[in-house]
Amino acid sequence: MNPPPxxxxxxxxxxxxxxxxxxxxxxxxxxxxxxxxxxxxxxxAVFSRxxxxxxxxxxxxxxxxxxxxxxxxxxxxxxxxxxDTGASDVAIPAALAERLGLQxxxxxxxxxxxxxxxxxxxxxxxxxxxxxxxxNVPASINPAMHDMEILLGMSVLKQVAFTQRxxxxxxxxxx
Numbered sequence: 001m002n003p004p005p006x007x008x009x010x011x012x013x014x015x016x017x018x019x020x021x022x023x024x025x026x027x028x029x030x031x032x033x034x035x036x037x038x039x040x041x042x043x044x045a046v047f048s049r050x051x052x053x054x055x056x057x058x059x060x061x062x063x064x065x066x067x068x069x070x071x072x073x074x075x076x077x078x079x080x081x082x083x084d085t086g087a088s089d090v091a092i093p094a095a096l097a098e099r100l101g102l103q104x105x106x107x108x109x110x111x112x113x114x115x116x117x118x119x120x121x122x123x124x125x126x127x128x129x130x131x132x133x134x135x136n137v138p139a140s141i142n143p144a145m146h147d148m149e150i151l152l153g154m155s156v157l158k159q160v161a162f163t164q165r166x167x168x169x170x171x172x173x174x175x
Contacts, residue, residue: 041080043070046130055172058130062167069149072129074100080149081129083169087153090124090137093145097122104141117144127156132171134159 042061051057060068060083068083074092077100089110092102105121124137138155145151161172 041069041071043068046070046072048130048132051172055175056131057170057172058132060169060171062169068169070129072127074102074127074150075125081152082149083157084151084153085157087151089153089155090127090139091119091142091145091151091153092122092139093148093150094141094143095146096148096150097141102139102141108140110140110142112144114144117142119143129171132160132173 042063047059048056049059058070060070063069070081070083072079072081079096079100092100097104102122102124105123107118107120110117110119119140119142122139122141124139125135127134127137134156159174161174163170163172
């Protein structure tokens with residue numbers, strides 16, 4: 001059998017080099033996307049522990065932007081929460097509320113940092129962050145929110161005890 005012409009070998013070598021670069025770039029993209037996602041939400045796997053009195057508490061780490069973002073569930077569906085002590089209510093983006101099957105109630109007006117908006121009242125049957133659960137949570141469906149994070153406001157946070165120490169926030173059931 002005759003060896004392939006040098007021109008065909010060079011072409012194959014260039015194609016293999018190109019394919020190797022594409023694979024390497026794909027792997028680097030996956031690696032850095034995962035790393036950035038963990039920096040944005042360091043609480044993807046919610047950590048809980050028993051305190052000295054035997055009460056289960058949730059321990060959250062602050063993200064690199066200074067916020068507490070965590071994974072949780074709404075009516076057993078996985079979601080992401082941004083804890084916001086400045087929000088009086090739980091605010092759910094309209095697209096996410098639809099995916100969660102939440103019903104729009106009466107329309108209400110809110111004054112937000114971005115101006116006045118019309119939202120709809122709703123109730124979350126069960127909200128959970130790890131083992132910490134809250135039932136029958138008043139919330140609002142907000143059409144002005146475009147990302148898929150739920151703002152976890154005081155309508156939930158007033159039902160739990162929370163303590164901040166450095167870059168850690170500890171959530172406990174109220175006694």
